[in-house]
Amino acid sequence: MYCHKCGKENIDSAKFCKGCGVQLVDTQFGSSSRKNKTSPQIVILIVLSLGVLTAILTNPSEAEHKSAVADLLKQSAFENVLETATESENEFEIAGSALGYSLGVSFVDRIVEMGVTRNNYLLFSTTKFNYQGKSRTVGYGVFGNVSISKNIKRAMQE
Numbered sequence: 563m564y565c566h567k568c569g570k571e572n573i574d575s576a577k578f579c580k581g582c583g584v585q586l587v588d589t590q591f592g593s594s595s596r597k598n599k600t601s602p603q604i605v606i607l608i609v610l611s612l613g614v615l616t617a618i619l620t621n622p623s624e625a626e627h628k629s630a631v632a633d634l635l636k637q638s639a640f641e642n643v644l645e646t647a648t649e650s651e652n653e654f655e656i657a658g659s660a661l662g663y664s665l666g667v668s669f670v671d672r673i674v675e676m677g678v679t680r681n682n683y684l685l686f687s688t689t690k691f692n693y694q695g696k697s698r699t700v701g702y703g704v705f706g707n708v709s710i711s712k713n714i715k716r717a718m719q720e
């Protein structure tokens with residue numbers, strides 16, 4: 563870097579000229595440090611935008627919310643059959659619970675089709691379960707996954 567007053571060459575980090583003692587202003591260093599300050603902000607902005615975009619694109623559809631609820635209810639119905647089968651010695655009871663399971667599965671499909679809706683919040687969505695006149699939020703979906711609360715079973719038993 564050369565002194566703007568006397569023209570003597572100084573090292574780039576010098577604050578004062580070693581020839582005339584004037585305060586040196588390093589314009590090049592100043593602008594590059596400003597650039598260094600803005601670039602992390604741009605990177606953060608890009609990462610945030612990509613995250614937002616990904617969230618919008620992977621926000622689960624209503625069909626995904628419906629199938630998540632159906633899976634949970636069918637799984638719990640099947641667990642009930644297994645429980646009866648392991649606890650009961652009575653074949654009629656076991657057959658009855660298996661029959662109950664097949665009826666339960668078609669029942670689940672019907673109430674899920676009619677009762678499960680999705681509230682869309684663009685970046686994520688919530689699962690609404692409308693059952694016997696009551697509407698509850700039973701889960702949420704974000705980044706391609708739907709999470710259903712186990713409380714939905716309680717909601718149906720009430």
Ligand SMILES: [Zn+2]
Binds near residue numbers: 581582583
């Ligand atoms: Zn100078």
